[in-house]
Amino acid sequence: xxxxxxxxxxxxxxxxxxxxxxxxxxxxxxxxxxxxxxxxxxxxxxxxxxxxxxxxxxxxxxxxxxxxxxxxxxxxxxxxxxxxxxxxxxxxxxxxxxxxxxxxxxxxxxxxxxxxxxxxxxxxxxxxxxxxxxxxxxxxxxxxxxxxxxxxxxxxxxxxxxxxxxxxxxxxxxxxxxxxxxxxxxxxxxxxxxxxxxxxxxxxxxxxxxxxxxxxxxxxxxxxxxxxxxxxxxxxxxxxxxxxxxxxxxxxxxxxxxxxxxxxxxxxxxxxxxxxxxxxxxxxxxxxxxxxxxxxxxxxxxxxxxxxxxxxxxxxxxxxxxxxxxxxxxxxxxxxxxxxxxxxxxxxxxxxxxxxxxxxxxxxxxxxxxxxxxxxxxxxxxxxxxxxxxxxxxxxxxxxxxxxxxxxxxxxxxxxxxxxxxxxxxxxxxxxxxxxxxxxxxxxxxxxxxxxxxxxxxxxxxxxxxxxxxxxxxxxxxxxxxxxxxxxxxxxxxxxxxxxxxxxxxxxxxxxxxxxxxxxxxxxxxxxxxxxxxxxxxxxxxxxxxxxxxxxxxxxxxxxxxxxxxxxxxxxxxxxxxxxxxxxxxxxxxxxxxxxxxxxxxxxxxxxxxxxxxxxxxxxxxxxxxxxxxxxxxxxxxxxx
Numbered sequence: 001x002x003x004x005x006x007x008x009x010x011x012x013x014x015x016x017x018x019x020x021x022x023x024x025x026x027x028x029x030x031x032x033x034x035x036x037x038x039x040x041x042x043x044x045x046x047x048x049x050x051x052x053x054x055x056x057x058x059x060x061x062x063x064x065x066x067x068x069x070x071x072x073x074x075x076x077x078x079x080x081x082x083x084x085x086x087x088x089x090x091x092x093x094x095x096x097x098x099x100x101x102x103x104x105x106x107x108x109x110x111x112x113x114x115x116x117x118x119x120x121x122x123x124x125x126x127x128x129x130x131x132x133x134x135x136x137x138x139x140x141x142x143x144x145x146x147x148x149x150x151x152x153x154x155x156x157x158x159x160x161x162x163x164x165x166x167x168x169x170x171x172x173x174x175x176x177x178x179x180x181x182x183x184x185x186x187x188x189x190x191x192x193x194x195x196x197x198x199x200x201x202x203x204x205x206x207x208x209x210x211x212x213x214x215x216x217x218x219x220x221x222x223x224x225x226x227x228x229x230x231x232x233x234x235x236x237x238x239x240x241x242x243x244x245x246x247x248x249x250x251x252x253x254x255x256x257x258x259x260x261x262x263x264x265x266x267x268x269x270x271x272x273x274x275x276x277x278x279x280x281x282x283x284x285x286x287x288x289x290x291x292x293x294x295x296x297x298x299x300x301x302x303x304x305x306x307x308x309x310x311x312x313x314x315x316x317x318x319x320x321x322x323x324x325x326x327x328x329x330x331x332x333x334x335x336x337x338x339x340x341x342x343x344x345x346x347x348x349x350x351x352x353x354x355x356x357x358x359x360x361x362x363x364x365x366x367x368x369x370x371x372x373x374x375x376x377x378x379x380x381x382x383x384x385x386x387x388x389x390x391x392x393x394x395x396x397x398x399x400x401x402x403x404x405x406x407x408x409x410x411x412x413x414x415x416x417x418x419x420x421x422x423x424x425x426x427x428x429x430x431x432x433x434x435x436x437x438x439x440x441x442x443x444x445x446x447x448x449x450x451x452x453x454x455x456x457x458x459x460x461x462x463x464x465x466x467x468x469x470x471x472x473x474x475x476x477x478x479x480x481x482x483x484x485x486x487x488x489x490x491x492x493x494x495x496x497x498x499x500x501x502x503x504x505x506x507x508x509x510x511x512x513x514x515x516x517x518x519x520x521x522x523x524x525x526x527x528x529x530x531x532x533x534x535x536x537x538x539x540x541x542x543x544x545x546x547x548x549x550x551x552x553x554x555x556x557x558x559x560x561x562x563x564x565x566x567x568x569x570x571x572x573x574x575x576x577x578x579x580x581x582x583x584x585x586x587x588x589x590x591x592x593x594x595x596x597x598x599x600x601x602x603x604x605x606x607x608x609x610x611x612x613x614x615x616x617x618x619x620x621x622x623x624x625x626x627x628x629x630x631x632x633x634x635x636x637x638x639x640x641x
Contacts, residue, residue: 015090016160023158048582050136051543052121055143057439059118060432066110066150068506073103075503078463078496084484096480097164101187102157104167109191110150112286112424117146117201119431120229120289122438124205126534127223129214129552131544131577134207140583142200144590149194152597156186163187166478168279169250171261171271176254182601185254188247189597195240195247202236205229212578214533215571217552220313223532224306227313228292231320232285238324239281246274255600269334276327283419284323288316290427291358294380297430298362300531301377302369305556308361315354315361322351332403341400348398355391359384374528375449379430382457383422390418393468408478411471417464429456429509436516437523437539445520448512455505462498466491531559536568549574585625589618 034040046054077099080088091099125133133139156162161183165174169187172178209230213222250271252258259266299306306312328336328344362384371377393415397403406412429452436444470491475482482488526535536558537545549571554560561568596611598604 012160013090013095015095016158019158045582047587048140048584050132050140050580050583052125052133052136052139053439053541055139056118056121056123058143059114059121059146060428060439062147062150063111063115063118063428066106066154067115069154070103070106070111071503071506073099073106075499077103078492078499080480081482081492082496083493084486084489085481092480094164097166097478098157098162098183100478101163101166102153105153105163105187105191106150107420108167108282108286109194110146110153112420113198113282114146114150114194115428116232116286116289116424117142117198119293119428119435120201120205120225122435123431123534124226124229125208125212126438126537126541126545127226127532128209128212128217129533129546129550130208130212131546132580133204134211134578135204136578136580137583137586138200139204141586141589142197142204144586145197145200145593146194148590148594148597149190149192149197152193152594152601153186153190156183156190161186168275169271170275171250171253171268174250174254174271175262176257177262185251185601188251188254189601192244192247192251193593193597195244198236199240202233202240205233206237209233212575214546214549215551215574220310221552221555221557223292223555224295224309224312224316225289225292228288228290228295228316231316232288235281235285235288235320235323239278239285242274243278246271246278249274251600255603269331272331272334273327276330277324280327280330281323284319286420286424288319290383290423291316293427293431293434294362294383295358295365296532297376297380297434298365299556300434300528301372301374301380302366303372304365304369306361307364307367308357309555311357312361315357318354319351322347322354326351329398329400329403332400333407345398345400349395352391352395352398359388374433375444375446375453376430376434376528378450378453379426379433382453383426383430386418386422386426386457386460389465390415390422393418406471408476409471410467410475410477413477414464414467414471417460417467421460421464429453434528435534437527438534439540440517441522441540442516442520443523443527444512444516448508448515452505452508452512455508456502459498459501459503459505462501463495464498466494470495529562531556533558543580544577546574546577581630585618585622588621589615592618 034043046058049055076088076091077096080086080091080096080099082088121133121139125131153163159182161181163169163184163186165179165184165187169184174184174187209222209226219227249258249260253260253262253266261268261271295306295312325347326344328340329348332341332345362380393411397406397412397415433444433449436442470488471477473486473488473491475486475488475491482492523539525538527539528535533550533552534541536550550557551569551571553569557568592611592614594611595607596615599607599609599611
């Protein structure tokens with residue numbers, strides 16, 4: 001659609017117009033609900049809090065909003081591919097490139113990773129007996145960096161400048177020589193800022209787990225979700241700085257005509273190495289926390305200790321180590337040579353061993369257990385065969401010779417979704433149902449949860465299983481049309497039906513949340529008859545749930561105390577807790593980086609300078625701020641009284 005503005009003709013695609021109209025319709029509705037129900041104080045509380053549970057809830061909330069946006073992109077893609085030579089709306093050619101770029105990038109960077117960080121925030125401190133994370137202020141900074149990066153990337157669509165180079169941003173396509181304009185600058189700055197927040201979260205989790213565990217809670221007594229969080233945090237500290245370096249070099253290529261990834265001195269393969277040194281550990285950054293979540297849920301709903309705890313911990317650490325040694329299996333077709341391909345093929349196959357050990361541990365945990373088929377357990381049971389199927393196709397892809405056939409086909413698309421959705425998304429749903437009482441004090445409806453599970457799982461397998469066959473029949477990834485003669489119509493038709501079924505399942509999930517908050521009963525303390533420490537405190541927990549610090553002398557100490565009808569022993573001199581305080585400073589920092597990023601995205605020097613000054617000023621303000629001063633004064637006044 002063309003408009004005349006300032007004497008110039010401006011073309012705006014109808015999908016962008018529809019996006020703006022949806023915002024204009026939804027915004028007044030949201031404001032009306034907020035004003036009618038007087039939510040302003042709650043919003044202000046959550047926006048300025050440094051409490052781990054509330055920040056975790058914010059991570060989950062905004063990750064789910066990005067999930068819905070990325071899901072709409074997926075539905076558009078599946079609608080375009082539902083029939084041969086289809087022309088659905090505007091989603092052909094360059095628009096289709098934008099669709100799969102925004103879908104993949106959002107799902108990896110703004111859904112899978114942050115939703116797991118949110119679940120870590122909610123559960124890990126409570127599971128180890130800590131009153132909060134080690135650095136509450138840094139925790140809020142990390143959240144706002146994630147939200148700012150995601151917002152920058154999200155807004156690209158509304159300026160008709162959505163990234164269009166694929167979520168892997170392969171050079172030279174990602175350089176200014178081949179994709180000029182601001183589109184892919186949104187990708188660079190969105191990922192840079194959100195990635196910095198992820199690094200801060202990893203530092204925070206490591207410090208919390210090492211320094212703030214309850215007395216007696218040795219590493220060998222920790223639940224498996226904190227263990228998975230610890231290994232994941234190490235991977236983040238190794239992988240995300242590599243991504244930051246790659247994005248910085250790409251930024252210099254695009255903005256300042258450097259030649260890191262093209263020209264005589266540069267090479268596109270350099271980008272692939274840097275990206276996949278980050279990219280394959282990222283697969284386990286989002287899979288390992290899922291393993292920890294399922295371990296805790298399967299143990300709890302089987303009424304048994306985790307089978308082979310030591311081997312589970314060893315498997316987690318070994319997976320983390322091997323995850324750093326397999327990145328080249330994404331590059332078997334590049335031509336690195338037989339020795340390189342052979343080495344990385346072997347390491348890729350080896351990683352299946354500790355992963356297989358975990359699967360058998362989960363099965364033996366359930367063996368002879370008293371299994372309770374609640375919604376969280378249903379998602380855990382659906383995960384096991386789904387992830388195994390993804391793992392088997394991963395072993396197939398680890399063969400360099402076979403990968404020559406599978407590479408860049410829909411077989412890869414199917415494998416990727418079986419691994420990521422089969423682990424991360426199913427784990428996120430399981431954990432939300434499981435820990436919802438901790439987040440809100442209410443429990444989600446179990447019947448609606450099972451409807452959500454079955455529709456999502458059936459829709460998922462309908463969508464992606466047949467894509468293996470489409471890939472083997474020669475369908476390339478990232479294409480927006482095919483012909484009847486290609487012989488892949490039936491696969492695509494059924495895949496699209498499955499995608500619609502997954503979308504319908506999300507309606508059950510959303511209605512479950514709305515229904516629960518309208519009329520749901522209070523969950524009460526320990527609604528799942530839990531085994532770990534997060535269920536030993538009220539739901540939702542107060543700001544300092546462990547005023548009386550428990551002493552831990554065995555695994556599943558809370559379960560042991562219940563079955564023996566004994567109270568948890570309490571430490572006489574518990575260590576001081578981190579000082580939490582409401583603050584607007586992280587919000588101002590995020591706003592400053594938002595302005596700075598747009599200055600670079602569009603090349604506006606004045607905005608770069610203004611945003612840079614604002615960003616530096618927030619560091620100066622923070623340098624002269626100390627929340628401990630107010631806390632110490634309050635303690636002195638209480639002691640005097």
